[in-house]
Amino acid sequence: MDLHLKIWRQKDRKSEGKLVNYDLKGLNPHMSFLEMLDTLNEKLIIEGDEPVEFDHDCREGICGQCGMMINGIAHGPLKHTTTCQLHLRSFKDGETILIEPFKAEAFPVKKDLKVDRSAFDRIISSGGFVSVNTGQAPDATAIPVTHQTAEEAFDSAACIGCGACVATCKNGSAALFTSAKITHMALLPQGKEERSKRVLDMVAQMDAELFGHCSNTEACEVECPQGISVLNIARMNFEYNRALFFNKKG
Amino acid sequence: MILDSKIPQGPLEQKWDNYKKKAKLVNPANRKKLDIIVVGTGLAGSSAAASLGEMGYNVKSFCFQDSPRRAHSVAAQGGVNAAKNYKNDGDSVYRMFADTLKGGDFRAREANVYRMAECSLNLIDQAVAQGVPFGREYGGYLNNRSFGGVQVSRTFYARGQTGQQLLLGAYQALMRQVGKGSVQLFSRHEMLDLVIIDGKARGIIVRNLDTGEIERHAAHAVILATGGYGKIYYLSTLAMGCNGSAIWRAHKKGALMASPSWIQVHPTSLPQSGDYQSKLTLMSESLRNDGRIWVPAKQDENRAPNDIPENERDYYLERRYPAFGNLAPRDISSRAAKERIDAGYGTGPLKNAVYLDFSKAIKEQGKEKIKEKYGNLFDMYLKITGYDAYKEPMMISPSAHFSMGGLWVDYELMTTIPGLFALGEANFADHGANRLGANSLLQASVDGYFIAPYTIANYLADEIHTGKISPDTPEFEQAENAVKKQIQDLMNIKGTKTVDYFHKTLGKLLYDYCGLARNEKGLQYAIQEIRKLKQEFHKDVRVSGQVNTMNAELEKAGRVADYFEIGELMCYDALTRNESCGAHFREEFQTPDGEAMRNDAEYQFISAWKWTGENGEPELIREPLIFEEIQPTVRSYK
């Protein structure tokens, strides 16, 4: 199949970017979207141009690194899919595809389609963990967790940190990402001890990183490759209010 | 050179305790004076960096991804082993030790393997305490399942995303230390060389992948936890960035490489569908608990799988290996699939696959149960192939997956360079010639959480009075200049072929001649071809872009340059081992019914290789393997 691509090219953080047109012919519809970009890059290199920089690693939908906006949608037209799991069979022969980086104030563009998502790491660093040292943990069965609770916690823990929720939100909010971690930890007995401090610290860090506020448009859930539910955000708000109400750190 | 494996005295069950009792300690007040570099943030690297940071050392943590959470460990699906015996099915540390040793075809050290089994108990406790949401029984207790090559249930899992959840636990522990300031994080930094001063590892040279800047980092000890090099085959189950460069550059600085040719081929990946393909996706081995593997009984079958009646199917694993059937170990299952495919019974559009069929399991347990166990894998299969595996069998095929080889390390996980440690998949230890499923997440984790913190302290105890290591020494300058020159040389070639072209060509060569099966003639041929290809690469590769900026092509070029040398060593290694064991199947050495023929009399040793220079032949150094507890037996799964 043939495709026309309009790709955002930007030299570095400070330079201005622009859309550049590329045509590709004779593509196999079973190709993944990233393999299509590989094909373009091979062509650009041979022709003496600079290849398009994009982020990716696992190409299995699990590392969370490959995000980009495709026709204005985070990770492209398929719901609940990462860019690497998108295949050309989701597009029409001859279609024009607009490819841009994730855009959010807290995710500055580094080059072409690559953005800086280290703000997520700093949110985790501010409290997204159980404070347990290595070595002398109690026997695992000493902490029973019902099947149901473990599964629910897992649903939240499954977030891959891709940032699609932020990119797709008109406010650039990181509420879905942050709330997923808060929920994962708050549901499990291991995480309960620190729940108040955790939510206060993580929300404060989220604000410090220039993420916008959540105004409940629920666009994030629709684009999330892991189907993380907006109910997590409700849980985060509950945990936050609870922590404020009891005014306790810990 | 005589290799000292430093195995502690005493009976097997007491060796690790004996070691810990006698190991030197570093006073908490002195730990602040000691700097440690950890390269890699997979399970091995982040667990090590977090643990050492917690203990009070100054730790610098490096990875090439944009966040430590994206290290390749995140992709592991199936599970992690631990001899907890929660199922009361007769499991024990000893049994796990025995299974692992046997599964590895008696090519691993007893003491290391025993220690891994012993530490497995603590790992599950540690992970649960961190909040890893492992699968649970309805009563609230941990659930587990069985994996290839064993007859007990000892594999703990978090749906089909066990690696992700374990890694997130370790990553969170790491980020907690980053928040406290005990660990400094350098993501998007790639290690390009090791710096040695007075014979000891003292630092690394890295490239900041976002700015192109070359930086020097000094420390009292360096840990490489940089994962495996199976991506050398190009098509593999590994992430695109996985590579062998860090360990290879350390090898060129004097660290020995052990067992490089033992690369596991996984039986259940998705088959290749075209030339454009960049990787092969793994379908977790856990699927083999419920899926039955078969091919049509007649060659060149063109009917759809559901139209082939039961009596015209060949369940070849169940037929050949009745005791283990679909759960036969990976090397055995992969070879059996290749044998059927090569004999003309392959399925799928390219006739390069076998079927993995869930119809019986769905009939017996219901779709919901199967969905709960493997749902995300079925979704992934649908996304990639467009087929619904609830309705028709999956197509699977063997593909390169895991390197059992890596830097040679002693019992302390220290390489032959003092102060340089290798953890996780980057070292050669514990698995022998074949890794049992779910043992690698375990090995990577225990290396980092429970072993390195003791053994590194034992080394660092003598470094307290060394004082700060300065990066302004001739050794650092020399290493930095060499790295800059290599980069400039690659950029200057300005040839006509892309880096990927060379990587794919090398990968195909290795797959054909040093893959699932090898023979003498083929290996010799491959060595010659790899040399030619390497020369061509250095004359004709085209690396676009600039040096002093982000440049993915340049990153790849450096890695592929190393792959030629690693590939050549793999072939040497395979050539010198006149036997078939585990992942290494030499066609000349097989039984009449096609099973591997090991030769303990002559090859019961670890092959450790020394770099002798660009044009020299690598030098083989043998570490004899001594079995006191279990006498090697023929590995039969019939």
Ligand SMILES: Cc1cc2nc3c(=O)[nH]c(=O)nc-3n(C[C@H](O)[C@H](O)[C@H](O)COP(=O)(O)OP(=O)(O)OC[C@H]3O[C@@H](n4cnc5c(N)ncnc54)[C@H](O)[C@@H]3O)c2cc1C
């Ligand atoms: C698809 C798949 C499924 C798997 N499933 C299972 C399973 O179910 N159970 C199991 O036990 N095992 C499984 N494995 C194997 C297991 O995942 C790995 O062996 C293990 O995670 C390796 O961990 P590691 O910490 O050693 O390395 P990795 O997790 O690979 O981490 C390597 C780290 O090193 C860094 N790095 C590498 N080179 C450099 C450099 N030059 N400079 C800076 N940083 C560098 C990377 O950035 C990364 O952080 C699976 C493997 C694959 C590929």
Ligand code: SF4
């Ligand atoms: S919540 Fe979903 S969209 Fe947001 S970072 Fe996590 S996985 Fe990505």
Ligand code: FES
């Ligand atoms: S490349 Fe890892 S999620 Fe897409």
